[in-house]
Amino acid sequence: MTYFFQLVVSGIVVGSIYALSALGFVLIYKSSRVLNIAHGQIIAGGAFIVYALTVFVGLPIYVSFVASMVITFFLAMSVERIFLRRLIGEPIISVIMVTIGLMSILNGVIYLTPFGSLNYSFPEFLPTTPISLGGVSISWTQLVGVIITALLIGAFSWFFKRSTIGISMRAVSDDQFAAMSVGISVPRVFGLAWAMAGLSAAGAGAIIGNITGLNFETLGAFGITVFPVVILGGLDSIVGAVVAGIIMGLIQQFAAGYLDGNWGLNGTADVLPYIILLVILLFKPHGLFGTHEIERV
Amino acid sequence: MKRNRFGYLAVVMAVAAGLACSAPAVAGETYQLGLSLAITGPTSDAGNPYSKGVEDYMRFANDTGILGDAKIDCPIRDDMYETAVSKRNFEDFLDQGMIFFLSYATGANQALAPDFTEVQIPVIPASMDSSLMKASPYIFLPIASYSHQYVGVAEYVAANHKGDGTAKVAAFIHPSAFGRAPLADFEAAVAAGLKLDLVEVVEHGKDLDNSALLQRLASKGVQYVLCQTVQSPVATLLNDAQRLGMTAKTFGEPGKITFMGAHYTGGNDLIALAGTAAEGFHWTTSYRVTSEKGPWTDWQLDMAKKYGRDDKTANSHNYASGMMAAQVAVEAIRRTREADQKVTKETLYETLNQMNGDKVFTSLAAVGPVTYSTTDRMGVDNVQLYVVKDGVFRSVGQPFKPKYLK
Structure with missing residues (x-):
């Protein structure tokens, strides 16, 4: 049973990081119906900013972590203002193509820095001795990662449900014209959605970077890695991102723990989530918690 | 100095x-x-x-x-x-x-x-x-070649394993020709008489947590994991092994796993990524390192x-x-x-x-x-084994030529 519980704990850890990474996609899609393909680059950028502020500037890592989220908040908001604001009302495919271009630009910018081609790791700021309970262990890095993820997701959920701006964002998501007719500034909402996605991406980047080390390739690829989570959860659901993240994390760990290496199987941990995703989408095409829109024609 | x-x-x-x-x-x-x-x-x-x-x-x-x-x-x-x-x-x-x-x-x-x-x-x-x-x-x-480096590591295990019976090893490889080619040569070396028991071949993905993998390998009695990939997945593997208390402090420590790898798994980048978890990692290359x-x-x-x-x-x-x-x-x-x-x-x-x-x-x-x-179009035939000690790579023994590869 210890083995089973270890897999559960590992699955939840991985799943919650997936959820936080997926959150950026959801926040933008929820308000603007746009998929930001450059999300992985923002995740990587956030992690690099934390490192730069900690090691090059000398700030305490906790301060750098918060500062990084503030910086990416404004950076993402600027990106929306400069590149995407003009595309409001244009076909969605045009906007997605712009985000692909944005990915190239961000790649180029990061390659101009040492982070583009060199590997780094955060200075150790947490105890290296893991926490063990009944033979099940979790590292401090993982535990802190899960706690931060829970806090951020809780804060975003509250924001969308209770705050005036959050409710405005949901209104824009439901019907842009109706939202405008009651005085909500749609461009402002879009900017804010990007900014919040940037903030969550920085948080995710710092957590992932602390686990894998700071390698641009690994961090940048994470935007695509979590894509099945976003689809499974339903593109516009925060709860969906959390549930799907944890489902994916658990599936991967159980596949690695019980299938891989047995009966000639290998790599099922990478493939099985996609198979399950396909099966679920057959029955729930909008994902587990996605909005099912019925249009009258 | x-x-x-x-x-x-x-x-x-x-x-x-x-x-x-x-x-x-x-x-x-x-x-x-x-x-x-x-x-x-x-x-x-x-x-x-x-x-x-x-x-x-x-x-x-x-x-x-x-x-x-x-x-x-x-x-x-x-x-x-x-x-x-x-x-x-x-x-x-x-x-x-x-x-x-x-x-x-x-x-x-x-x-x-x-x-x-x-x-x-x-x-x-x-x-x-x-x-x-x-x-x-x-x-x-x-x-x-990668094959020489990889088989070189394997030969070191076979020659220096102190436990009972044949050493049990697992291969942790990149899911590409780069990862698989040396494995084929390794398997040929085992077939040719290299005394090792290859328990499992793992083609890794982009894993954030390798607990399941490591515990599965441990349950099969694997004592050595031979890596042929790049540094980032090895760093994550080493971090997880350290967390689970599975990393051998000395080569071949019973009940623990000794991690080893070929050229692109090691170097200072691995230490930069894995930090203290890289301690005890064994690595082969033909180059000299600045820590020596x-x-x-x-x-x-x-x-x-x-x-x-x-x-x-x-x-x-x-x-x-x-x-x-x-x-x-x-x-x-x-x-x-x-x-x-x-x-x-x-x-x-x-x-x-x-x-x-x-x-x-x-x-x-x-x-x-x-x-x-x-x-013969392979320049330097020798490989050198290094191990991470106190945050830097130190040489282990003298350069050698793997015997099981021509």
């Missing part, structure tokens, strides 16, 4: 000897070379310092007149790890009159191998995949300083690797000139094939001489 002055002197003398012997066959010529590699994109963490190593050695060769008053022009182009771009770069270089090509990735070399053969141009790749030697007779590996002071490493650090490189680049084994590739190319040109031959693709190819017997080339960047012939 006290430097080995005599050794350093030996490097300077060797370079001076090169200068003395470099009576120019044709004065004032410029030899056109070319380097195409991933300075950005996948594997650029290796490609970037490699390119700087080539660039610095070429500058050094021109600055110090190793080729008399002849010069080398070696443009460096980023191919972003894309074969199509690499091919375009190669063709552009040919149009510029290139006589020696420095290439990079396994895939691009395999794709371009027929072209190398067709235009009969000597090539030194950064990849050490043994299949490249079969793909074209014009490809010369700088050091021992010696004449070459002193010289390497001085070169890096001279050309304004940062500490990370200066101490990278990929920087040394780039320097050595450039060194072999320059040496081939120097010897061809010395023989009063016109320096062309064809004569450089002949010169490389004659680098054997009393004509071996000793580059102090590696742990053995560079030897080539028409039947």
